Amino acid sequence: MKIVGGTWSNWSGGVSCKPREIVAPKDEVELAVAVRKAEGRVRVPGSGHSFTPLNATDGTLVDLSAFNGLKGCDPERQLATVAAATPLWGMGSLLHPLGFALKNMGDIDRQTLGGVVGTGTHGTGRTLGSFSADVASFRLLLANGEIIHCSPEENAEIYAAGRTSMGMLGVMTEIEMNVRPAYKLVEKHFIHPIDELFRQLNGLVEANRHFEFFWFPYADAAVCKSLNETDANAPMRHSAKTLQARGEHRTADEYAFAAINEVLPYMPFMLGPVHRLFSSLMPGKERVRWSHEIFPSPRTVRFNEMEYAVPYENGPDILREIVEMIRKRRINTGFPIEYRTVAADDVWLSPFYGRESATIAVHQYHRVDTTELFEACEAIFKRYGGRPHWGKRHTRSAAEVAELYPKCEPFRVLRRKLDPEGKFLNDHLRGIFQ
Ligand SMILES: Cc1cc2nc3c(=O)[nH]c(=O)nc-3n(C[C@H](O)[C@H](O)[C@H](O)COP(=O)(O)OP(=O)(O)OC[C@H]3O[C@@H](n4cnc5c(N)ncnc54)[C@H](O)[C@@H]3O)c2cc1C
Incomplete structure (x- = not known):
């Protein structure tokens, strides 16, 4: 996270903000306390490579850098669980010794896993999906401090919506990715x-x-x-x-x-x-x-x-x-x-x-x-x-987004249910998703 003199800014320098508070929880318990106690809006940046003001807040900014590293691997099912703020440049070195690799990647490896999943970041390949499409399950800290596991079997709606949700449904702490043999x-x-x-x-x-x-x-x-x-x-x-x-x-x-x-x-x-x-x-x-x-x-x-x-x-x-x-x-x-x-x-x-x-x-x-x-x-x-692309410049309104994304309205309903006070919204996101 790039913070100079209390000001956070994104990679391009086009977005900056001065949060009231920056917290750096060491684990899920501290994270839950920080979110529950936070006054005003809470945003959880990855490495700040989005060009849109997804992370701008004058409230609380959560530095997730302690949430880094491999959490588990199921070689049979070709699944790897990784802490959500793990940078992509580190993932190859975690997965390769286990004989695995991500199915696809984009142009750079500076982002965090939570960030690329949060915006639907993608590479290229007609048969290959985005990072979000390769998520098998994740742990999510909700606005009320509760932590839930989301997969096609458990909290299936939140799994469907949460894989590209720009931090609006909560904070992902661990993400289980579908991986494949190293290549x-x-x-x-x-x-x-x-x-x-x-x-x-x-x-x-x-x-x-x-x-x-x-x-x-x-x-x-x-x-x-x-x-x-x-x-x-x-x-x-x-x-x-x-x-x-x-x-x-x-x-x-x-x-x-x-x-x-x-x-x-x-x-x-x-x-x-x-x-x-x-x-x-x-x-x-x-x-x-x-x-x-x-x-x-x-x-x-x-x-x-x-x-x-x-x-x-x-x-x-x-x-x-x-x-x-x-x-x-x-x-x-x-x-x-x-x-x-x-x-x-x-x-x-x-x-x-x-x-x-x-x-x-x-x-x-x-x-x-x-x-x-x-x-x-x-x-x-x-x-x-x-x-x-949610991480790249656009000027689309709430009404236009609802027309373009068939599941936008169900997403808004679910978001309001999980975070009725809009703790995880900022001005940019409120304008589109409230
Ligand atoms: C030089 C450059 C090259 C790029 N190349 C590509 C490319 O090839 N393909 C492509 O699709 N995009 C690309 N992007 C866009 C970039 O991948 C996305 O904007 C991505 O979201 C940035 O990841 P980040 O870790 O920096 O997240 P941030 O930009 O910091 O955050 C993005 C969103 O993710 C949310 N988020 C982050 N962590 C969590 C978490 N743990 N829980 C919940 N929400 C979370 C944030 O709240 C925010 O809403 C590029 C951007 C740059 C600057």
Whole structure:
């Protein structure tokens, strides 16, 4: 948790707050006391990698960093129970010695397990769900201090709703994940001219366990990335300490990327050449690594982001429309648009609820105003029934969310039942879910 002089801020620096109290309970008993005693609103951040004000509060902020580590493993059923504030960079080192690994991961490993489950964070892969979809059960501390276990058999409604609930139903203390035998992946990058890519897209998504692409919108080719299982040799695994450190140090390339993003807003004539240059430099060499080492990449250049999940079949049309709009309006951006796919799930507030999806993410350097790019993209996402990623910028109202998420109203009813005083709400969440 990043707190400087009593002020908490998120990764991008776009959200900050000054809580009245910061508590750091050591176990469930202390946590229950802290929540019961708290005056005003209680928020429970993970590592603060959400771009939306999910964690903003002037009440109590709970630092869960003591809730870290492996709690149990059931090798027969391929289940691992992990304390909720365990950082993702630590999970590979906990699971690998047991012969297991997470089924999928996203772009980075800086977040906590509770944080990625709390927002429905995802990677890419047509048959693979989000972190929330892989939750088998969890322990939840309610507003009244009671701790319950939630699974398909026990407190089934809370299990269905709680797997993506942004900390509104209570505090998850332990999360049991469906895992699989440890595996290695081979990563390949290739550049495809856009028209060719769209012709082959379904085939590429089908043929690869993980496929995604990055399109710098003023370039005419996209950088494609695939990951597939392999038995080829991988270098020896890194220690947890090395994995923790590797996401934090900026390379010379990243300094150059940041410097260009600083000046790009004043040099709009450079958009085309810069985007072509970035596309040509982005692909890395083919490599083989254990899954938890190869999924995440360092992201040291700060940005803000909007991402929507859209019906899988509409993904290409929506992306083309976004790029045409960016070019027509000459909108400045120094980042690529990221395109991924995610399987449908049954988690009530999941952007993937009952719908196989493509996800489209637009980014803006942290010192560049996001308004023009994000408003224009959101207008397009809206026309296609896009559902926002809860951890990424959006401006959707309570009524719109109720229309987009079939289980929104049952979620609100359940939330009111579990937390009638709205202890776990803040202004942002109250506006959408009260
Ligand atoms: C550089 C970068 C890359 C990213 N890449 C991806 C990506 O590839 N895919 C993707 O989908 N998203 C991605 N994200 C978004 C990110 O994964 C989510 O916003 C995620 O929620 C952040 O996790 P966190 O631990 O930082 O949680 P926070 O942002 O601190 O919190 C998120 C929510 O989880 C809740 N929460 C946290 N812990 C608990 C708990 N124990 N009990 C109950 N609620 C809890 C919080 O209350 C809050 O509502 C990225 C973000 C950044 C900055």
